[in-house]
Amino acid sequence: MGRSSRQISLPFIKIDRRARRPLYEQLYEGIRAAILNGVLRPNDRLPATRLIAEETGVSRNIVVIAFEQLVMEGYVQSRSGSGSFVAAEIPARMEKAVRDKRGSDKKEIPRDPSRRLSGHFVQTLEHVVSPRNTVREESLPFQTGQPAFDVFPFAVWSKLAARVYRYLDFQHLGYEDAAGHYPLREVIADHLRVNRGVQCDADRILIVSGTQQALVLCAQLLLAPGDRYWMDDPGYVNARAVFTLFGGEPCPVPVTSEGMDIDFAIRHYPDARLAFITPSHQNPVGGTLPLAQRLRLLAWARDHRLWLIEDDYDSELRYRGKPIPSLQGLDTHGNVIYIGTFSKVLFPALRVAYMVLPDQEIFQAFKSLKALNDRQTALTDQLILTDFIKEGYFHRHLRKMRGIYNSRLQCLLNELDTHLSDFLSFTDPSAGMHLAAHFRQPVDEARLLQLAADKGLVLPSLREYTFGSYDRPGVLLGYAGFPEEKIRKAVRALAVCFRQIS
Amino acid sequence: MGRSSRQISLPFIKIDRRARRPLYEQLYEGIRAAILNGVLRPNDRLPATRLIAEETGVSRNIVVIAFEQLVMEGYVQSRSGSGSFVAAEIPARMEKAVRDKRGSDKKEIPRDPSRRLSGHFVQTLEHVVSPRNTVREESLPFQTGQPAFDVFPFAVWSKLAARVYRYLDFQHLGYEDAAGHYPLREVIADHLRVNRGVQCDADRILIVSGTQQALVLCAQLLLAPGDRYWMDDPGYVNARAVFTLFGGEPCPVPVTSEGMDIDFAIRHYPDARLAFITPSHQNPVGGTLPLAQRLRLLAWARDHRLWLIEDDYDSELRYRGKPIPSLQGLDTHGNVIYIGTFSKVLFPALRVAYMVLPDQEIFQAFKSLKALNDRQTALTDQLILTDFIKEGYFHRHLRKMRGIYNSRLQCLLNELDTHLSDFLSFTDPSAGMHLAAHFRQPVDEARLLQLAADKGLVLPSLREYTFGSYDRPGVLLGYAGFPEEKIRKAVRALAVCFRQIS
Secondary structure, eight states: OOGOOOOOOTTTTOTTTTSOOHHHHHHHHHHHHHHHTSSSSSOOOOOOHHHHHHHTTOOOOOOHHHHHHHTTTEEEEEEETTTEEESSSOOOOHHHHHHHHHHHOOOOOOTTOOOOOSSHHHHHHHTTTTOOOOOOOSSSSOOOOOOOGGGGGGHHHHHHHHHHHHHHHHHHHHOOOOOOOOOHHHHHHHHHHHHHHHOOGGGGGGEESSSSHHHHHHHHHHTTTOOOEEEESSSOOOHHHHHHTTTEEEEEEETTTTOOOHHHHHHHHHTTTTTEETTTTTTTTTTOOHHHHHHHHHHHHHHHHHHHEETTTTTTTTTSSSOOOSSSGGGGGSSEEEEETTTTTOOOSOOOOOOOOSSSHHHHHHHHHHHHHHHHOHOOOOOOHHHHHHHHHHHHHHHHHHHHHHHHHHHHHHHHHTTTTEEEHHHHOOSSSSEEEESSSOOOHHHHHHHHTTTOOOBBBBGGEEEESSSSOOOHHHHHHHHHHHHHHHHHHHHHHHHHHH | OGGGGOOOOOOOOOOOOOOOSSHHHHHHHHHHHHHHHSSSTTOOOOOHHHHHHHTSSSOOHHHHHHHHHHTTTTTTTTTTEEEEEOOSOHHHHHHHHHHHHHTTOOOOOOOOTTTTSSSSHHHHTSOOOOOOOOOOSOOTTTSSSOOOOGGSSSSHHHHHEEEEEEHTTHHHSOOOOOTHHHHHHHHHHHHHHHOOOOOOOOEEEESSSSHHHHHHHHHHHOOOOOEEEEESSSOOOOHHHHOOOOEEEEEEEEEETTEHHHHHHEEEEETTEEEEOOOSTTTTTTOOOOOOHHHHHHHHHHTTTTTEEEEOOTOOOOOOOOOOSGGGGGGGSSSSEEESSSSSTTTTSSEEEEEEEESSHHHHHHHHHHHHSSSSHHHHHHHHHHHHHHHHHHHHHHHHHHHHHHHHHHHHHHHHHTTTTTTTEEOOOOOEEEEEESSSSSOOOHHHHHHHHTTTTTBBBGGOSSSOOOOOOOEEEEEEOOHHHHHHHHHHHHHHHHHOOO
């Protein structure tokens, strides 16, 4: 008998159920690699899909998908009635690609040592911390900025996506208005007027690819190099990174239990041109700016030509009390640029945020710059989102999230009271997706974070949000993304860490 | 009998089948508007869906979808057995939203007249032309940059999208690596090595939100304010806009039938720090840079620390001759930044392009800056695209497009030969999606464009691409997006225009 009778099994295929790559792809890659490196040879008969499914523990459908791919690419031949075989000849082109790949793997073009990046942004880039997108196999407490993916309405979102793709026509494949899909701007305007007290209409709303891009546009249009800007300390790191990148000089403003200390800022930095502020819910320690402070800030802005960037990043997530209307809604002189996002209430990978600009002239300047930055935000996500809001799913989802997050917050507060009140001081934030806790006594923070990490806990330190003096050390405890059972276990594990270091 | 017996029909509902809004939405809006403005009154009985379908000429399913929406939002009540009625009470909140909308429509916050945009980019913004995204109801010949939407594989794309959304899990909802989805970077690396002779691996590929963003990152990292850069004249307007925005000084380089005149550039602007170049297919007039010129350019770049930005925007669309390997593939000193995009070969609304950086240090700097600009490119489109390439659809689509575009190009060339050879000179471009034609004798260009517009023709002028002297006037004739019959009619109509002005 020839080669085709070789009895083979596939012990070399490693399936990792926790890996990010789909199972069919792992299987496909495993078999393909085996063919290319000679473990499987031309004309070898492959085991039946059923057997492979048993051997690797994946469903037979998955095996079939992997096989179809291998057949399509010419690695495997299916001979009717007698099963699947490694192809007698592997496609020459593929072999070449593989050879090239081997040859070029990690190989870099030798670089002229005198060659340096010379752009204007190179020097400043060294001084800013780029946003670190947390990429993890699983979400770990007490990671922040992590919505409750476990209750996200996948089914609805997929259904709307399918409809959008089914009715996609040539108009939606071409370039759109750089300001974004108009119907989306209309539903956002409705939402903001009713729920956030924002003064707006669709014509002044600019769709952007996330809050980060909104901040870039603000920096480009509102900040000249050397301009000073007010920045909460601790405050939103990514905002500071952007404003610094574009040449702004940050002025650290302390944070009280009511948010940014406006009086301090006015006293110390009267010449600032811009203020970055999160009045609904100070980022990261919480606190809501009271009406009197808002009016004082607006009056100062009016009289001193101060731009106010209101980042209303998670204002939809308020669990008690009336939602606080936006700062923008109180503005009578067009000094507020309002930014909102869907990353927090839906999911971060959805790169859709929006800005409300005070008038058409400013809107047009922002729109031109948006076009220069990336022409437009990806369209299909905008179409899906429009339907998601229009058909009522968005508000339903918000209501549901509020209920779930509030329960998770209460659970966290109870557990903290029971297990960590000796070590941490905290107050009920009534809003948002995380809680800020300060250490009651000095701790070896590096050691604490390491101990926590060993127990599978992510403990974002307030140090990372601070750029002036780190005089109120503490940590953030994200709760929104974690079921209550997980929160309970995590708090108890954290309590063990604290006892170990004290 | 009460109000509910009022016999109503819906003559006020206007359905426009050519409008961009879905039919169900038009119907929904029509009925909602009628309720809000009092044409339909509380408790009015609505006609049966079947009757509305007949009256408006849309399918009954569409009517049902519109009704479901109205019921969900509380405008319509469905009473089992007796049909649908206008709600006795319209939801107060909705009414309020509508009132607010009426009140605030177009209203802007009064602006302090002394208030000016003060950012660094405001002055330069006045000197650059922002990309104009052409938004049209239908595509008109001879618009450029318009792929053949009529043969785009919607069904496949939708199927892949549905699968991506079905298997979306929490890992794909969170933040990803700022450099992009790794499996996509892998398939792009394979594609570029095999088809474009690019030296690369996935670790040096950065996914960006369109070529525009790639250019922004280049400007930010490679160009200091005041730096001179080589720019084809005529050349790609959006590249010039970005480099100018970030303070670069453009040096116009004439274009020969073989692309950028490298010798001219070296002679006239030896101190330039950066060159924007489209060597595979000069944008917009065509022409391919010969090997000798490529080597001369690379040697100059190596010896004079010149960055080369290679925009390989439509190199996959070559109809005759061997595809020309990229400039980057010949580079031995890491002076080339390679940019490619899916906008041209798939569709512009897909905001996915990629850069190949020469080494890890430069890659990391670009990645940090990408994160600062918008954290990451929208993920779901990346997932769909990965499958589209991996499963062979991309290459199949490319093959198909090449055949179709070549036929359309031949048709255009034949028609031009027959009808316009007295007026226009042109050569077979052998590649791309449009053809550049120069006027044989001076024409009143403004009048020509107006006459063409009157006949429903879009005639992009070379003037728009020119920034030095406009000494070889002409127009671009996009053909990729138009069936041959449309091309034939358009050429004949254009011939009439030429005869009218000569």
